[in-house]
Amino acid sequence: xxxxxxxxxxxxEILDPQGKAVVGALPRLGFxxxxxxxxxxxxxxxxxxxxxxxxxxxxxxxxxTMLSNPIxxxxxxxxxxxxxx
Amino acid sequence: xxxxxxxxxxxxEILDPQGKAVVGALPRLGFxxxxxxxxxxxxxxxxxxxxxxxxxxxxxxxxxTMLSNPIxxxxxxxxxxxxxx
Numbered sequence: 001x002x003x004x005x006x007x008x009x010x011x012x013e014i015l016d017p018q019g020k021a022v023v024g025a026l027p028r029l030g031f032x033x034x035x036x037x038x039x040x041x042x043x044x045x046x047x048x049x050x051x052x053x054x055x056x057x058x059x060x061x062x063x064x065t066m067l068s069n070p071i072x073x074x075x076x077x078x079x080x081x082x083x084x085x
Numbered sequence: 086x087x088x089x090x091x092x093x094x095x096x097x098e099i100l101d102p103q104g105k106a107v108v109g110a111l112p113r114l115g116f117x118x119x120x121x122x123x124x125x126x127x128x129x130x131x132x133x134x135x136x137x138x139x140x141x142x143x144x145x146x147x148x149x150t151m152l153s154n155p156i157x158x159x160x161x162x163x164x165x166x167x168x169x170x
Contacts, residue, residue: 007127022128022152031147033140034089036131042092043107046121055118062116067107 002051004059007077008068009040043067044081051080087136089144092162093153094125128152129166136165 010016016038023037045062047055056078063075095101101123108122130147132140141163148160 009127009129019128025151026147029147029151031143031151033132033143034130034147035133036129038129040127040129042094042125042127043104044094044121044123044125045119047118048120058116058118062111062114062119066110066114066116 001083002047002049002055003081003083004045004047004051004056005077005079005081006043006045006059006063006067006075007040008043008063008073009076010038011072011074014072040073040076041067056080086168087132087134087140088166088168089130089132089136089141090162090164090166091128091130091144091148091152091160092125093128093148093158094123094161096157096159099157125158125161126152141165 010019018039019037022039023034026034026037045059060075060078063078064070068075095104103124104122107124108119111119111122130144145160145163148163149155153160
């Protein structure tokens with residue numbers, strides 16, 4: 001069983017209302033260290049068998065076409081994950 | 086300017102409807118390699134200055150108390166990010 005991680009973040013120039021909400025709430029809980037927050041998505045895709053270069057290429061294509069909205073989001077990472085559990 | 090990444094995933098025993106929707110949609114787009122998908126969250130927290138051990142500890146605490154719901158989610162990673170842009 002292999003696993004591919006896909007990470008998607010809002011583009012820097014795009015307003016990120018979820019991140020804005022978090023950065024506004026943090027100081028109220030005493031976390032005054034953080035001046036900005038962006039919230040994105042993290043997918044774990046499972047495959048039977050090993051993560052081959054073909055699987056990684058398919059994951060990258062799925063990331064660009066389905067797991068992200070290329071107008072407002074960037075795929076920042078696609079990589080094979082260590083499978084622990 | 087430093088950046089801390091916090092990654093949150095639904096607990097393995099928790100139903101993940103977003104992941105289920107993705108895994109159902111992938112084959113319709115020709116991606117038949119993937120047998121399971123989990124969808125979680127990825128936060129980027131920005132700080133002025135360097136990411137110190139204290140900042141990382143604060144980020145870990147924020148991750149456990151605010152950025153995740155500990156009933157249904159696990160904080161899988163808290164680490165300093167390379168800042169590129």
